[in-house]
Amino acid sequence: MSTLTSTAVTTAPPAVAGRRRPLEDWRPEDPDFWRTTGAPIARRNLWVSIFAEHVGFSVWSLWSVTVLFLGPAYGIDPAGKFLLTAVPAALGAVLRLPYTLAVARFGGRRWTTISALLLLVPTVPMTILLEPGVSYSTLMVLACLTGVGGGNFASSMANINLFFPSRLKGRALGLNAGGGNLGVPAVQLVGLAVLATAGAAYPRLVPAVYLPLIVLAALAATRWLDTVPGARNEPGALREAARDPHTWVMSLLYIGTFGSFIGFGFAFGQVLQLQFAERFPTPVDAAWLTFLGPLVGSLIRPLGGHLADRLGGARVTFWNFVAMAIGAGTVLYAARERSFGLYLAGFIALFVFSGVGNGSTYKMIPAIFRARAADAVAAGTRDPEAAARWARRMTGALIGIAGAIGASGGVLVNIAFRQSFLGSGNADAAYLAFIGWYALCFAVTWIVYRRPGSHRLAGV
Structure with a gap:
């Protein structure tokens, strides 16, 4: 296995006549090159990448809203619906590493086009097959296939990382990640619009909305993206990172942050309907709230990076997990007391702190x-x-591994809800599991990165 790096190419910049030619020279760390040539090219690639990744994230999240359409005519119980939201997270997690490596193998422009077109694989059959009478096994296959959208995040981040100088990577990657994360609330708003206008009888309209957007993303990538010359997969980096204990510590912490964000984003609408059925008798009643949590979690993500810059990443992460444990405890208490206002506030807090922790x-x-x-x-x-x-080599490898493992947290969240409702008819056991996980995360953060002692890493 390997990690993605780039080498400078020092031939003269190509002349542009008539149409844009492939990049032959890319030196973002050179101030003169960056000011005169690099910055406009990098910004163009960033905005196209954000759009393509946003569409990918929306497709990955399709079943967070699709399950709200699956009424009695489909014959699926709550446990079955939670499985439908778990399998996209599972495939998305598995695909993150190969998608990262594909950027160097195929080139950023070509792979972004290919990965965008792959989003048609789940959306076209969903548009055709989603109606009462479709088998549950067919729905499981369709749900699993939307996981291809989860891989787009990894390849998009790897590609954009190559375009910017070190001093600007954080901001560029933050914009790229935030724009992608906003695909979760965006698809839920699309679902709300369909529910409010066409009704719950037409779930196929939600993926249908994305068909032209997918084609547009592929065309935009083909027309306006570039491939950085000299990009290569550095041999052995992932193997070396896999032997480093910090890789597994950070992967565990990322399960707690990003895994919570994507898992709650997929499950929130279902949980609202199940916990407060009297308040949300129809899907549209729950859908207007479903998008709020993922929206604030996406928008708040840059704040976590900013606070980490000022206060230290380990300090922010430690207190963030303490806050997430308190938030999960608040949700548990509110669910038992049937306090909807407190329940909603606790869940929104979980989205906020999962975003900060990301x-x-x-x-x-x-x-x-x-x-x-x-x-x-x-x-x-x-x-x-x-x-x-x-340090650069290991950072790239660890981000790839942690990103893949962290996304698996979305599976764990939905399985926790499924087993809790199967066992007791409520989500109390799931909330207790989340509290326990966040407690483990803040304890590990303290022991490894915050506890005074000779092995503490300064500046983390």
Whole structure:
């Protein structure tokens, strides 16, 4: 396995006559090149990438709203619906690593086009087959196939990372990630519009809305994206990262943050209907609230990175998990007391803090390897240039692994809700499981990165 890096190509910039030609020269760290040539190209690629990734995230999240249309005529119980929202998260998690590697293998422009067109694989049959009488096994296959949208995030982030100089990567990647995450509330707003206008009898209209957007994303990628020359998969980086204990610590923490965000985003509408059935007798009654949590969680993500820059990633992550445990406890108490206002406030808090944690955990990863590289230089075991190169290599590999494993948290959240409703008819056991997981995460953060002692990594 490998991680994605790029090497500078120093041939002269191509002349543009008539139509845009492929990039032959890319030196974003060169200030003169960046100012005169690089910045406009990078910004164009960023905006197209955000749009394509946003559509991918929306397709990945289709079943978070589709299940609200599946009334008695479909004969599916709540446990079956939670499985339908679990399988897209599972495939999305599995695809993140190969999608990351595909950028160097096929080129960013070509792979973004291909990955956009792959979104037609689930949406076209959903548009045709979604109606009463369709078998549950068919629905499971269709739900699983929407997981292809989950892989788009990884390849999009890997590609955009190549376009920007180090000093601007954080902002660019934050915009790219936030624009993609907004696909979750966006598809739920589309579902709400369909429910409010056409009614619950037409679930096929939701994927149908995305068919022209998918084609537009593919055409935009073909027309306006570039491929960075010299991009390559660095051999052995993922294997080396997999042997590093910090990879598994950070993956565990990312399950708690991004896994919560995507899992709650998929499940929130169902849980509202089940916990407060008297308040939400129809899907449209729940749908108008469903998008709120993912919306605030997406918009708040850059704040986590900003706070981590100012206060330290480990400190922000530690207190963020404490807040998430309190939020889950609030939701549990409100559900038992039948207090809808408190329940909604607690769940929105979970989305907010999962968004903050997404930003702070991502900021921790490069800080860990910068601190270890500095220690190696101080000890004389690596020269500064080799240490910096090793830190970049390991950071890229860990982000790829943690991103894939973190997305599996979406599966765990939906399975927790399913088993809780099967066992007791309510979600109390699931909330207790979430409290326990967040407690484990803040304990691990403290022990590994915050506890005073000789093994603490400074600056993380």
